[in-house]
Amino acid sequence: MSDPSIDPSVPPRLQDDKTLPGIVYALMIAGVATGGVTCAIGVILAYVSRKGAPEWLASHYEFQIRTFWLALLFSIVSALLTVVGIGVVLLVAVGLWVVVRGIVGLSNLLKNQPYPTPKNWML
Numbered sequence: 036m037s038d039p040s041i042d043p044s045v046p047p048r049l050q051d052d053k054t055l056p057g058i059v060y061a062l063m064i065a066g067v068a069t070g071g072v073t074c075a076i077g078v079i080l081a082y083v084s085r086k087g088a089p090e091w092l093a094s095h096y097e098f099q100i101r102t103f104w105l106a107l108l109f110s111i112v113s114a115l116l117t118v119v120g121i122g123v124v125l126l127v128a129v130g131l132w133v134v135v136r137g138i139v140g141l142s143n144l145l146k147n148q149p150y151p152t153p154k155n156w157m158l
Contacts (some may be wrong), residue, residue, distance in 0.1 A: 056144055064134055093128050097154070102133060
């Protein structure tokens with residue numbers, strides 16, 4: 036017999052679905068090629084979704100939000116340093132940093148694990 040309290044016509048709660056955080060990670064990674072436009076869309080989705088999310092998904096949203104703001108800060112500093120030449124190298128490094136953080140976060144998400152250290156600057 037099946038549990039009468041479970042209604043099969045009601046889809047699982049969107050909060051417990053890891054599709055949206057996966058999309059945000061994809062937008063972050065794609066943001067390196069789009070000049071950050073998709074990153075901005077992704078951070079808006081993360082801000083909207085994190086309040087009602089379970090704790091393990093909230094850690095991913097927090098990680099994504101921090102990645103966006105740190106990448107923006109590092110990109111601005113790198114852009115200012117292009118005058119002296121080192122900024123171009125730093126912009127490439129920021130892009131790689133965002134991609135690596137996105138891949139590591141996506142890996143944890145696909146394993147159904149919370150992000151262990153969402154407030155760290157590195158990984």
